[in-house]
Amino acid sequence: MxxxxxxxxxxxxxxxxxxxxxxxxxARKLTDxxxxxxxxxxxxxxxxxxxxDFKLYWSDAIAQPxxxxxxxxxxxxxxxxxxxxxxxVPPTVTKDRGIIPTDRIEIFxxxxxxxxxxxxxxxxxxxxxxxxxxxxxxxxxxxxIWPENSFEVEASKTDDGxxxxxxxxxxxxxxxxxxxxxxxxxxxxxxxxxxRSPGKRSSVNWISWVDPQTKSPxxxxxxxxxxIMLVE
Numbered sequence: 742m743x744x745x746x747x748x749x750x751x752x753x754x755x756x757x758x759x760x761x762x763x764x765x766x767x768a769r770k771l772t773d774x775x776x777x778x779x780x781x782x783x784x785x786x787x788x789x790x791x792x793x794d795f796k797l798y799w800s801d802a803i804a805q806p807x808x809x810x811x812x813x814x815x816x817x818x819x820x821x822x823x824x825x826x827x828x829x830v831p832p833t834v835t836k837d838r839g840i841i842p843t844d845r846i847e848i849f850x851x852x853x854x855x856x857x858x859x860x861x862x863x864x865x866x867x868x869x870x871x872x873x874x875x876x877x878x879x880x881x882x883x884x885x886i887w888p889e890n891s892f893e894v895e896a897s898k899t900d901d902g903x904x905x906x907x908x909x910x911x912x913x914x915x916x917x918x919x920x921x922x923x924x925x926x927x928x929x930x931x932x933x934x935x936x937r938s939p940g941k942r943s944s945v946n947w948i949s950w951v952d953p954q955t956k957s958p959x960x961x962x963x964x965x966x967x968x969i970m971l972v973e
Contacts, residue, residue: 764967779895849929866903
């Protein structure tokens with residue numbers, strides 16, 4: 742018979758989640774560059790580690806599949822999202838944030854291992870992009886602009902969803918304090934899966950790589966982040 746310790750018993754009684762192990766993704770190094778065109782037909786992408794561990798942590802439903810891949814070179818960090826989506830909701834113009842709500846993927850990057858500040862990239866199926874800087878908790882600055890020529894993204898629609906491909910210069914990651922010890926990035930990988938029925942407002946399922954362990958969907962907390970390790 743297994744005897745439960747008092748801390749574990751308290752967790753079970755009150756439905757409190759235990760912290761899950763730190764999630765780590767390994768991005769392999771390339772010697773050649775990748776052309777950013779919003780497609781996944783570059784043969785090199787087949788050699789990347791494929792991350793598919795994305796879940797609906799606030800719902801019992803099964804998330805539509807999402808995959809993430811990444812590479813790096815001495816000059817660039819490359820990423821590719823491939824998304825299955827049977828109901829793509831186009832962007833809507835808003836006064837404060839421009840191009841949302843819309844189906845999109847998101848990448849958040851901590852600076853110097855903290856969320857003061859952290860940098861957010863939200864990229865949609867139409868190629869629309871929103872970049873901003875934030876501080877914990879939810880102190881957003883939408884006037885911030887990613888350093889010139891250091892970020893590029895393209896998107897394309899597929900028969901069953903969409904692809905978002907992009908690059909971020911390693912120089913900008915260093916200057917922003919995102920790249921730690923030259924081989925580690927603290928990152929949040931997310932997706933907003935929107936749907937809309939005729940005559941109704943859109944609804945959204947929030948999908949994450951890491952379980953933020955919050956009562957309601959929230960990516961703007963330290964517990965929503967994992968690590969990307971840059972390996973040779």
